[in-house]
Amino acid sequence: MLNWVSAALLVGAVVIVVRWLHARVDAVGRTRAFPWFSTVCLVALGFACLVPGLLRARLEQRLSVAAETIVGAPVEVRCQAFGGAFVDAGADLGYVAFGPDGVPERATLIKRNQCRDLSAYLRSSKESPINEQVVAVHVLTHEAMHMRGFKNEAETECLALQYDADMAQLLGASPRAAHDLAVTYWQNVYPRMPAGYRSDECGPGKVLDARLSGAPWSVLE
Structure with missing residues (x-):
């Protein structure tokens, strides 16, 4: 929506300039002053409205690169x-x-708040992420599992939490910080998920254990 607002503002600036060009001289032959204030304001506001979209596109590209490595x-x-x-x-x-x-689409939509939290995580040291950032990283991993073809939510959730450490490292975390994030989700968030997202077969040595080195129950070497 902001892109349309930006376009409207920039078009408005062009219209002002064109009108001035067609009426640079008034009825008595005096040159009209160029409408600098209105033109500059419209151009500045127009470009300002483009900034959120550009930042979102940059974030989407960063997240896409990380997700496609998992997928x-x-x-x-x-x-x-x-x-x-x-x-x-x-x-x-x-x-x-x-x-x-x-067959899943190879595309996902991440909600606005979670993208905001992912952006904050990317800008952080990643050593002590807040709970919202931990969840946001996991959401990205969870949707990556769906894009790999897993549809059942309980299975998808269990596999995703075993890839959370990998995702965190792809987003710039150290191995230790990435492992800690995965453990935090496994211990603090997963037990509180709705029943449809949990499985008694999710855990070390159980049916849904993919035996990945990044699983939260694995020993970090």
Whole structure:
């Protein structure tokens, strides 16, 4: 929506300049002053409205690169814009669409708040992330699992928490900080997830244990 506002403001600046060019001289032959103030204000506001979109595109690119490493194929991570968040009443924090054949799109939408938390995590030292940042990193991993083809939420959630440390490292965390983030999610967040997202078979040595070195129950070497 801000892109449209930006376009309107820049078009307004062009209209002012064009009108001035067609009426530079008044009825008595005097040259009219160039409308610097209105033109500069409209141009400045127009470019200012472009900034959020440019920052979002930069964040999306960073997140896409990390996610596609986990997925093993090119993917697109999109962050929810302000307009989408304004009308969104859903409780999900991310979304991947599956086709009628059960094949997922290689694209995901991450909700606005979680993208904000991911942006904050990227700018941080990543040594002591707040709970919202831990969850946001996991949401990105969870949606990456969906893009790999896993549909069942309990299975997807369990596999995702075993890849959280890898995702955190892809986002710039040290191995120790990444492992700590995965452990934090496993111990503090996962037990409070809705029943549909949890499984008794999720844990060390259980059915959903993928035996990954980055699993939160693994020993960090």
